[in-house]
Each structure stands twice: as C-alpha cells, then as structure tokens.
Amino acid sequence: xxxxxxxxxxxxxxxxxxVVGGVVFVYWWERQLPARLAGAAARGELDACLRxxxxxxxxxWLPARSPLEQGRCRRDKAAQLWQQGRWAxxxxxxxxxxxxxxxxxxDHQRFQDWQSNLHRVALERFRAGDLKGALAALAPxxxxxxxxxxxxxxxxxxxxxxxxxxxxxxxKLVAQARWWEALDSLHRIxxxxxxxxxxxxxxxxxxxLARLKGQEREHDGHGEVxxxxxxxxxxxxxxxxxxxxxxxxxxxxxxxxxxxxxxxxAGPDTVCQR
Numbered sequence: 001x002x003x004x005x006x007x008x009x010x011x012x013x014x015x016x017x018x019v020v021g022g023v024v025f026v027y028w029w030e031r032q033l034p035a036r037l038a039g040a041a042a043r044g045e046l047d048a049c050l051r052x053x054x055x056x057x058x059x060x061w062l063p064a065r066s067p068l069e070q071g072r073c074r075r076d077k078a079a080q081l082w083q084q085g086r087w088a089x090x091x092x093x094x095x096x097x098x099x100x101x102x103x104x105x106x107d108h109q110r111f112q113d114w115q116s117n118l119h120r121v122a123l124e125r126f127r128a129g130d131l132k133g134a135l136a137a138l139a140p141x142x143x144x145x146x147x148x149x150x151x152x153x154x155x156x157x158x159x160x161x162x163x164x165x166x167x168x169x170x171x172k173l174v175a176q177a178r179w180w181e182a183l184d185s186l187h188r189i190x191x192x193x194x195x196x197x198x199x200x201x202x203x204x205x206x207x208x209l210a211r212l213k214g215q216e217r218e219h220d221g222h223g224e225v226x227x228x229x230x231x232x233x234x235x236x237x238x239x240x241x242x243x244x245x246x247x248x249x250x251x252x253x254x255x256x257x258x259x260x261x262x263x264x265x266a267g268p269d270t271v272c273q274r
Contacts (some may be wrong), residue, residue: 098111
C-alpha cells in the first residue's frame with residue numbers, strides 16, 4: 001500500500017496554527033487596549049491615546065468597548081489642534097467625538113462655536129483685503145468652493161472680482177478725465193479694502209468735477225460758452241436723481257436733459273450744454 005504524502009497535512013496544520021495564533025493575539029491585544037488607552041490618557045499622551053482608540057474601534061467584531069478615556073483624548077487633542085491653527089483636523093476629530101457615546105452637550109456647543117469662529121475669521125480677513133486667508137478659513141467648513149457656486153467662498157470671490165473690476169474701470173476713466181462716469185464706478189465699490197484703495201481716485205474725481213464746475217461758471221460770466229446750462233440747476237437735478245437711487249452717470253445724463261441741455265465732450269471733460 002502506497003504511503004499518503006504528509007506535506008499537505010503539515011501545511012494545513014501550520015496555516016491553522018497561524019490563524020488561531022493570530023486570533024488569540026488580536027483578542028489578547030484587544031483586552032489590553034482599554035488599560036493602555038486609560039494610561040495614555042492619564043499621562044496626557046494624546047497621540048498614543050488616539051492610536052489606541054483607533055485600534056479599539058477597528059476591532060469592532062470583538063465585544064464593543066467605548067471607555068470615557070477615548071472621548072477625553074479626542075476632546076483634548078481636538079482642542080490642541082485648534083490652538084495650533086490646524087482647524088480642519090480639529091473639526092474632524094471633534095466630529096468623531098460627537099458621533100461617539102462619550103460626547104456631551106458642551107462638545108456639541110464647542111463644535112458650533114468653532115464653526116462660527118471660522119466664519120467670523122473668514123469675513124474679517126476678507127474685509128481686511130486678505131481673500132486668500134478668508135478662503136483658507138472657510139476650507140475646513142466646506143465653504144471654500146462648491147460646484148453649484150453657492151459656497152460662501154464663491155460669493156466672496158465674486159464680490160472681490162466685481163470690486164476689482166470697478167476699481168480698474170474707475171482708474172481708466174479718471175485717466176481720461178471722464179469724471180461723472182468715474183464717480184459712478186467709484187460709488188459701485190462697496191468693499192472696505194477696495195474703497196480705501198480708491199481714495200486717491202476719489203480725490204482726483206472731486207478735483208476734476210470742481211474744475212469742471214468752475215470752468216462752467218467762468219464761461220457763464222464771460223460769455224465764452226453762452227449755451228452752458230446753469231450749474232446750480234444741473235447739480236440740483238443730478239443730486240435729486242442720485243438720492244432716488246440712480247447711479248451718478250445716468251443721473252448726470254438725465255439731469256442734463258431735464259434742464260434742457262445735452263451731454264457733450266469739451267476737450268478732456270464731459271459737460272452739459274444747451
């Protein structure tokens with residue numbers, strides 16, 4: 001009778017032994033984890049504590065354990081990350097805490113406070129002219145950009161670009177001495193940083209309009225341009241329309257027409273003449 005080979009049986013025994021040994025070791029390690037986690041928490045070793053917490057969670061097929069130390073480590077580590085300015089990591093860890101039985105009312109409140117704080121930081125940076133910093137503050141909240149364009153960051157970018165374009169347009173109009181149109185663009189700038197940046201342009205526009213009105217009064221007094229409309233009447237008509245919500249350039253055009261004038265180019269300036 002032929003002897004049956006013993007090698008397959010040997011490999012089977014080794015395989016089964018390895019599997020059983022692995023299961024026993026994992027079970028033993030899982031039994032050690034709560035004590036190790038508690039020790040790390042007591043010593044303030046937050047990274048080790050979180051590592052043990054993750055290992056404990058990974059062994060979900062074993063009897064579930066959710067010691068209070070696990071929540072404590074997440075809470076303390078999240079606070080540490082927040083103080084370091086690692087906002088996305090802090091919020092992520094705090095969110096894990098909120099999804100665990102260890103979370104309390106104060107944990108939920110802190111999560112909301114952090115979100116509100118990031119919104120405030122983003123808006124403060126935006127008003128100060130730091131668009132990049134504002135978007136960085138919104139990123140951990142998922143508000144930096146969305147495909148539908150409805151994220152807060154998308155709205156900030158739109159506002160920033162609109163103010164930038166109005167500032168550039170006003171600068172070109174000032175260079176062309178088109179004072180009323182430049183004034184219209186300047187009044188469309190509603191961002192504090194861009195408004196401060198446009199102060200020199202506002203000064204030039206005010207000076208240009210003052211010179212224009214002075215020339216018109218001089219022309220009226222000396223008869224050089226007899227068909228120029230009365231400045232006081234024109235100013236009253238323009239001011240009334242601006243007060244009603246009309247933009248400055250349209251108000252100037254409509255006011256000129258109302259006093260029987262016509263908008264004309266007079267050298268580098270735009271004037272209202274009959």
